[in-house]
Amino acid sequence: MILGFDVGGSKISMFLSDRNGNILRRSRVRTPDFKRPEDLIEQLVTMSRDAEHAAASDIETVSVVFAGAVDGKRGIIRSSPNLFGGIEIPLSDILEDILKKTVYIENDATATAISEKIFGNGKAFSNFIYLTLSTGIGGGIFMNNRVYRGSLGMAGEFGHMVVDPQGPVCGCGRKGCFEAVAGGKAALKIMDRIKAYERSECLRQTPRENVEAKQIFECAEKGDPPCLEVVGELTKNMEEGVASLINIFDPEAVMVGGGLSNSKKLVYESIEKNSPSLLATMKRDVKFFRTSQVTVELSPMAVVLYEEEIPGFNIERIIKEMKERITVAREKRDGF
Numbered sequence: 022m023i024l025g026f027d028v029g030g031s032k033i034s035m036f037l038s039d040r041n042g043n044i045l046r047r048s049r050v051r052t053p054d055f056k057r058p059e060d061l062i063e064q065l066v067t068m069s070r071d072a073e074h075a076a077a078s079d080i081e082t083v084s085v086v087f088a089g090a091v092d093g094k095r096g097i098i099r100s101s102p103n104l105f106g107g108i109e110i111p112l113s114d115i116l117e118d119i120l121k122k123t124v125y126i127e128n129d130a131t132a133t134a135i136s137e138k139i140f141g142n143g144k145a146f147s148n149f150i151y152l153t154l155s156t157g158i159g160g161g162i163f164m165n166n167r168v169y170r171g172s173l174g175m176a177g178e179f180g181h182m183v184v185d186p187q188g189p190v191c192g193c194g195r196k197g198c199f200e201a202v203a204g205g206k207a208a209l210k211i212m213d214r215i216k217a218y219e220r221s222e223c224l225r226q227t228p229r230e231n232v233e234a235k236q237i238f239e240c241a242e243k244g245d246p247p248c249l250e251v252v253g254e255l256t257k258n259m260e261e262g263v264a265s266l267i268n269i270f271d272p273e274a275v276m277v278g279g280g281l282s283n284s285k286k287l288v289y290e291s292i293e294k295n296s297p298s299l300l301a302t303m304k305r306d307v308k309f310f311r312t313s314q315v316t317v318e319l320s321p322m323a324v325v326l327y328e329e330e331i332p333g334f335n336i337e338r339i340i341k342e343m344k345e346r347i348t349v350a351r352e353k354r355d356g357f
């Protein structure tokens with residue numbers, strides 16, 4: 022059996038699959054109190070043992086997908102801004118010692134790029150990039166049919182490409198990073214600068230301190246003019262950033278994920294339409310795809326399938342199961 026974890030800033034998702042591609046178990050826990058790396062390790066070990074116990078069968082492989090700077094090749098977390106900061110953690114070795122299983126670890130965006138190749142639209146391409154547009158901006162690179170991790174596993178940090186040296190200060194300390202002008206936090210900064218909150222009846226239904234990018238996008242989707250201005254400026258910055266990435270990587274395709282891209286018309290379609298045309302002097306034929314939730318959720322599994330041949334693993338079956346489970350979860354959440 023294969024156990025997959027997705028460790029984010031505030032939650033851990035887990036699923037257990039057999040070696041044929043049947044999902045046996047799936048769960049999610051909140052992780053508000055991780056003060057030290059030991060807390061995370063303990064949590065992963067407990068969840069692994071519980072899953073093994075419940076399935077009454079041995080887990081052979083564990084795959085951990087992690088939001089932070091991860092050296093997947095060496096199995097090391099180099100830094101994790103959302104959890105422990107700059108502490109280096111040799112997570113693969115530690116978990117292998119405790120659990121006595123093969124352990125893979127990968128950065129979440131790189132893992133999603135791998136998942137695009139194995140489960141998603143990336144199947145059809147040898148060269149593509151994955152871009153996630155959310156509070157932050159991250160990415161993964163697939164080149165010549167192989168994932169590209171860089172020398173230390175840090176490649177694909179698209180969010181920290183400087184696009185405006187005079188721009189706002191980024192979380193990384195530099196000014197005008199792509200993320201600082203086009204990520205979710207940038208939406209709030211633009212809102213303040215152009216006084217969109219004060220001018221927007223729609224936004225003012227939420228107290229100022231509770232406004233996140235999500236509310237700005239929701240109001241913009243309803244046609245609220247000040248919020249449309251914010252999203253318009255943000256999207257322009259996204260288009261510029263994506264155009265530069267196309268210039269650098271010359272990809273066959275760009276896969277776009279992350280919460281902000283759910284705004285299909287305002288964000289995704291604008292990027293698809295306008296980014297390549299910013300490079301008008303060099304004719305490009307880049308295809309765009311939205312990354313599905315199934316592709317994201319299957320990314321820990323994709324890391325294993327990328328590293329190991331598993332005879333008899335049924336990819337279509339696991340996609341179908343995951344789709345059904347996601348639909349059920351969504352219906353439950355929406356109160357059906």
Ligand SMILES: [Zn+2]
Nearest residue numbers: 181191193198
């Ligand atoms: Zn930065």
